[in-house]
Every structure is written in C-alpha cells, then in structure tokens.
Amino acid sequence: MIISTGIEELDKMIDGGLRTSFCYAIKGTAGSGKTVLSLFMTLGALKAEIPVLFISTEVDIEKLMIYGKSFNMNLESYVEKGLLHLEKMSLKPLGTNLVQTDQFNLSAIIARTKTKMKEINAKMIIFDSISAFFADFKYEKTARSNFMDFIREITNEDAVLVLTAESQMSEEYSTIEEFLVDGVIKIRTELKNNQLIKRISIPKLRSAKPINFENRFIINRDGISILRSEQPPISTIHEESSGIEKLDNLLGGGIPSGSVVLVEVDGETNYFPLFLSTLCYHLEKEKGVIIHSNVHMYSSRILEDFKKADCDIEPFMNKGNIVFIDKYNRSVTAIEAREMSQLMTTDDMISVTVELMEAFQKSKQKVVIYGDLTDDVNILSETEFLRYFALQSFNIKEKRAVAYSFINFNAISREMLARLRTTADIIIRFSREDYTTYMECMKSSTGATFLPKVVKYKDKMPLIEIVD
Amino acid sequence: MSLKILFFTSPTCSWCPYLEGVLRHIIKEIDHLELEIIDVTKDISRAGEYEIVAIPTIVLPNNQRIIGSADETFLRKQLDFFLTLGS
Numbered sequence: 001m002i003i004s005t006g007i008e009e010l011d012k013m014i015d016g017g018l019r020t021s022f023c024y025a026i027k028g029t030a031g032s033g034k035t036v037l038s039l040f041m042t043l044g045a046l047k048a049e050i051p052v053l054f055i056s057t058e059v060d061i062e063k064l065m066i067y068g069k070s071f072n073m074n075l076e077s078y079v080e081k082g083l084l085h086l087e088k089m090s091l092k093p094l095g096t097n098l099v100q101t102d103q104f105n106l107s108a109i110i111a112r113t114k115t116k117m118k119e120i121n122a123k124m125i126i127f128d129s130i131s132a133f134f135a136d137f138k139y140e141k142t143a144r145s146n147f148m149d150f151i152r153e154i155t156n157e158d159a160v161l162v163l164t165a166e167s168q169m170s171e172e173y174s175t176i177e178e179f180l181v182d183g184v185i186k187i188r189t190e191l192k193n194n195q196l197i198k199r200i201s202i203p204k205l206r207s208a209k210p211i212n213f214e215n216r217f218i219i220n221r222d223g224i225s226i227l228r229s230e231q232p233p234i235s236t237i238h239e240e241s242s243g244i245e246k247l248d249n250l251l252g253g254g255i256p257s258g259s260v261v262l263v264e265v266d267g268e269t270n271y272f273p274l275f276l277s278t279l280c281y282h283l284e285k286e287k288g289v290i291i292h293s294n295v296h297m298y299s300s301r302i303l304e305d306f307k308k309a310d311c312d313i314e315p316f317m318n319k320g321n322i323v324f325i326d327k328y329n330r331s332v333t334a335i336e337a338r339e340m341s342q343l344m345t346t347d348d349m350i351s352v353t354v355e356l357m358e359a360f361q362k363s364k365q366k367v368v369i370y371g372d373l374t375d376d377v378n379i380l381s382e383t384e385f386l387r388y389f390a391l392q393s394f395n396i397k398e399k400r401a402v403a404y405s406f407i408n409f410n411a412i413s414r415e416m417l418a419r420l421r422t423t424a425d426i427i428i429r430f431s432r433e434d435y436t437t438y439m440e441c442m443k444s445s446t447g448a449t450f451l452p453k454v455v456k457y458k459d460k461m462p463l464i465e466i467v468d
Numbered sequence: 469m470s471l472k473i474l475f476f477t478s479p480t481c482s483w484c485p486y487l488e489g490v491l492r493h494i495i496k497e498i499d500h501l502e503l504e505i506i507d508v509t510k511d512i513s514r515a516g517e518y519e520i521v522a523i524p525t526i527v528l529p530n531n532q533r534i535i536g537s538a539d540e541t542f543l544r545k546q547l548d549f550f551l552t553l554g555s
C-alpha cells in the first residue's frame with residue numbers, strides 16, 4: 001500500500017508516496033521542521049481516511065494539538081472519529097527520578113505501540129523524535145540497539161513507520177537508524193543573504209534511485225510547499241567494478257561504494273569462483289581487502305585455490321593489501337569452531353575491522369570486505385547477530401567500502417534470510433536446476449536487477465562467466 | 469498504611485524472573501511494602517498510565533524509577549529509604 005504524504009512534490013521525490021512495511025527517517029537540525037513535516041504527513045494520511053498513530057517523545061499531546069491548530073489542522077476531530085491516536089512516550093515522565101542499568105529492553109514501547117495500532121487499525125506510525133527519546137537513556141547504545149527490534153516489529157505489521165531524528169550540522173551517516181531505514185528525508189537549513197533557507201532531499205531510498213536534488217522546503221500557515229530546484233545533485237553515486245564485466249553491466253555499471261552485497265547460495269553451490277574472481281580483481285587494483293575468515297573461507301584454502309587457477313596473490317599478502325581476521329580457528333572442525341566462537345567477541349570484530357578500514361583509507365586504498373555469514377548466524381544469538389550485521393553494514397556505508405557477504409540460505413531460517421535481505425543493498429542469488437547453475441540479482445540499490453542467467457565455471461581467472 | 473511497588477515485566481525480558489525473585493525477597497522483610505507485578509503485554513493500560521518504555525521498570529512510591537535489572541546489593545541501596553522506614 002502506498003500512502004500519500006499529502007504533499008504532491010514530496011510524493012514524487014519518494015517514488016509515489018510512503019510504502020507500508022517501509023521505515024522512513026526525517027532528518028534535520030533542530031528547528032528545521034521535522035515535527036511540522038510529520039504533522040502534515042499525518043494530515044495527508046488522515047484526509048485519505050488512513051488511521052495514524054502519532055507517538056510524541058518530547059512534546060505533550062495538548063501542545064501538539066495546539067501546534068496543529070497553528071497550521072489550521074483540526075486534529076481533535078480525527079481523534080474523535082477514531083482515525084488518530086496521539087501517545088506520549090518518554091523514559092522519564094515529568095517529576096520522576098531515574099536510576100538506570102544496561103540490562104533492559106524496549107518491549108514496553110513495542111507492546112504499547114502494537115496495541116494502539118490494532119485499536120485504530122493504524123497504517124502510519126510517526127515517532128517524533130528518536131533523538132529526544134534516546135537522550136534520556138544513560139545506556140544509549142543499548143537503547144539504540146534494542147530500538148532495531150521496535151523498527152522490525154512495527155514495519156512487520158504492514159504499516160509505514162516514520163521516525164524523526166535530529167542531525168548535527170556536519171554528519172553524513174551518523175546514526176545506525178539511518179542505515180536501517182528504507183528511506184531518508186533530509187531537511188537542511190542554510191543562511192543565505194540573511195535569510196534562512198530550508199532544503200529537502202532524499203539521500204536514501206530503497207528500491208528506487210535516490211533523488212539527490214535539493215529542493216526548496218517552505219513552511220507556512222497553510223502547509224508545506226516544495227519548489228523544485230535546478231541545482232545539480234548534491235552527491236553522485238560512485239560505482240566500483242566487481243571484476244566481472246558482464247555482472248557490472250547487468251548491475252547498471254557496477255556496485256555503488258558503500259554497498260553490502262549479499263550472495264545467497266544453497267549448500268552445494270560453490271561460491272568460491274565468484275569470491276576468488278572478484279578478490280583477484282580487487283587485489284590487482286591495489287585495493288585493501290579484509291577477509292573475515294571462518295570454517296569455509298580461510299587463508300590456506302584461498303591460497304591453494306588461487307594456485308590452482310595459476311594466480312599468485314602472495315605479493316599482495318606481503319604488501320599487506322590482504323588481511324585475514326580469524327574469528328574462529330580454521331584448522332578445526334565446524335563443531336569445534338562453534339565451541340570456540342567466543343575467541344573474539346563481535347564487538348572486537350567490528351572495532352578491528354573499522355581500524356583496518358581506516359588504515360587502508362589513510363593510504364588512499366579502497367576497501368573490500370569478504371565474509372561468510374552462515375556460521376555467524378548459527379553461532380551467535382539472533383539479536384546479537386543482527387546487531388553485528390547492522391553495525392558492520394553501517395560501517396561499510398560510512399566508510400564507502402564494499403562488502404561481499406556470502407550465506408548458505410539452506411542453513412538459516414527464512415525469517416533470518418528476510419532480515420538480511422532488508423539490510424543488504426544488492427542481493428545475488430545462485431540457484432541450480434538439472435546440473436546448470438544460474439545467477440540472478442533479486443535486489444539492487446540502483447534498481448538494476450536481473451533474472452536468472454546461466455553461469456559457467458572456468459579454471460582460469462575470472463573463474464566465472466555469465467552466459468546470456 | 470501500605471506502600472506499593474510496581475514491577476513492570478514482559479515475556480521477552482530475560483532478567484525479569486531473577487529480578488522478581490530478588491525483589492520479593494527484599495520486600496518480604498518489610499510489612500508496609502507491597503509488590504504488584506504487571507506484564508505490559510497483558511495490561512497495556514497500566515503501561516500507558518505509568519508511561520512505561522523500558523523493561524524491567526520498577527516504580528517506587530516516591531516517584532523514583534529503576535530502569536533495568538540489577539543485583540540485590542544495588543536494589544537494597546535503592547530501596548534503603550523504605551527499608552529504614554519499616555525498621
């Protein structure tokens with residue numbers, strides 16, 4: 001279901017309107033108009049008789065009603081009709097004192113939100129603002145990571161979730177939410193000729209090409225107007241080659257930096273030809289390669305396979321262009337590895353990876369990360385794994401790196417696969433039928449997906465060929 | 469006069485059974501304290517009334533709240549005021 005924002009030009013910018021099961025973030029500096037925009041989105045849905053649940057974390061409900069009145073909105077009438085419910089949610093209600101520890105979850109807001117949603121059959125949930133909400137938490141990191149559950153549970157209900165978040169002046173990707181959400185609507189304020197000018201852009205939009213044009217954003221008593229600007233795009237997508245020309249073409253030019261590529265295989269299809277071919281290409285381009293090794297993907301096996309293909313990667317290893325992070329001891333069996341999974345905590349993994357990425361970037365090297373997620377999914381608890389994956393993906397986005405994450409889809413639950421797919425920017429899937437292997441692209445941030453194509457294996461680099 | 473301590477839990481809270489045990493243990497010693505346990509997934513109206521956000525939350529009669537699980541020493545320190553009131 002697509003819900004209009006009530007602002008025609010904004011609908012156009014976000015590919016027709018707000019999609020249910022998607023989560024959007026409205027980002028902007030203090031006073032930029034996040035609350036006003038979310039109120040107008042509320043009104044847009046209400047006018048189409050779509051019920052809305054508005055959660056306010058900083059402003060009291062009475063004040064919100066008054067705020068609405070200043071824009072000629074009669075929110076009370078919708079509350080009376082049962083189309084709108086306004087709810088205050090904050091960790092620290094007026095007059096209370098808090099003592100906090102880090103052992104908590106946010107199941108109360110999930111339960112409260114779900115119940116209210118059911119009561120009015122809400123299809124749009126506004127959460128204004130997450131910044132104010134998190135500000136009360138002493139253990140903000142724990143709160144933020146638990147908030148991912150809230151996002152997941154609410155979007156699972158076939159509703160649109162709109163979060164507002166205060167952004168700092170300079171940041172580009174500063175919060176995890178921004179990476180987890182499906183769309184980002186950004187309001188920027190600038191002082192020009194002694195006039196405060198607001199601009200709106202869509203830096204991120206899942207399943208559609210993001211509109212990087214910044215349009216004028218004007219708030220007045222009668223509503224919000226957006227004027228289309230003739231200014232050039234604020235940023236362009238940098239695409240990187242995968243090393244397999246045909247694949248690049250099919251993906252519309254390559255893989256945008258900052259992408260997480262999820263490669264799905266069944267237990268029997270060997271993903272090594274794809275892995276080694278791209279790896280070889282990236283090494284030849286002097287990129288920095290980080291490999292999260294595990295029981296399938298480890299240094300001696302990789303070296304051996306390269307030798308078989310008459311390809312010598314030792315010079316790159318000596319130069320330090322390729323680094324293995326051993327989380328599990330690879331020389332042992334899968335079962336033993338499971339027991340030794342605590343050798344390195346996921347937090348250690350993340351910080352080591354980030355340090356390496358920064359080191360490569362210092363020497364002006366682009367970074368590519370490889371990892372097989374299958375064991376991680378099964379060894380770590382679900383929450384821990386999803387947190388780990390989200391954080392890694394966030395870092396990849398922030399550092400403009402590219403990650404190839406391999407997964408055996410037969411070895412994990414369907415729910416888990418669905419969640420990985422939401423976070424991934426590009427999904428490549430291998431499938432087999434009657435001794436023929438196919439490759440397809442099921443999702444791509446550039447919109448360039450493709451149907452199953454026959455794949456041929458070779459014994460020289462590149463080890464994989466896509467046939468029409 | 470009896471004072472009520474509210475303990476908000478939910479089925480997805482792994483620390484809650486432990487915390488409940490500790491809390492019961494402490495409160496048993498004091499006559500004028502009473503414990504009420506509220507599962508937020510079953511009693512949404514109370515969760516809304518007290519604006520509960522995080523689980524576990526312990527609401528004390530003096531507008532003090534304890535967010536998150538803790539051990540007995542920590543809890544005793546927080547409840548000190550009520551404990552001395554009863555002795």
Ligand SMILES: Nc1ncnc2c1ncn2[C@@H]1O[C@H](COP(=O)(O)OP(=O)(O)OP(=O)(O)O)[C@@H](O)[C@H]1O
Binds near residue numbers: 032035220
């Ligand atoms: N009645 C009005 N008419 C025109 N413009 C208004 C009116 N009321 C508010 N504004 C504009 O809206 C802006 C504030 O918007 P809003 O409250 O949505 O900000 P916000 O981004 O939510 O800020 P915060 O981070 O403080 O929550 C003001 O700067 C002002 O320009």
Ligand SMILES: [Mg+2]
Binds near residue numbers: 034036128129
């Ligand atoms: Mg606001």
